[in-house]
Amino acid sequence: MDAEQLVNAITPEAYERLLYAVETGKWPEGTILSQSQRDSCMQAVMLYQAKHNHDAQHMTVAQGGEISFKSKAELKKQFQKAQSDIVRVNPNDID
Template sequence: MDVQQILAAMTPEVYQKLLAAAETGKWADGTPLTDAQKESTMQAVMLYQSRHNTEAEHMTVAAGGEIRFKSKSELKRDFAIEDSEAPVAEIARFSLQQN
């Protein structure tokens, strides 16, 4: 099977499973990837991204095969709270008292 056939047969669901395996180093059932599987999985993920990723995130392969890096300001803008008037919930508050 050549690269074009692999990409044509790869569904978004298969891509997501391969991406998760590449990120965690394990298959969905918890089995660790071998070194050869890690390499093949990364190649498949990058090839899929190069064909289908029209909105590349920080450090991904954009459509056309171009590696896309977002600047710090782009990332901050992407993750900014849209409504700055909205109250921000506190996660935790700690008191540092020395005895």
């Protein structure tokens, strides 16, 4: 299987599992990855991101294979937008 076939075979759900494995060193079920498995997962994640990552986070591989860096100001602006979506509940106000 070549790289193009591999990236086309990865579903969004499989990508999330691969990403979790790379970030934590284990599968969501808890099975630990060997270093070679983790390296292979990282390559698959980077290939997937290079094709599908339309909204690259700070220091990720953006669509087209370019490494994307966001400044601190850009990240703060992005997170401030996300804050407006959060509903805050004061536990003292609950009856």
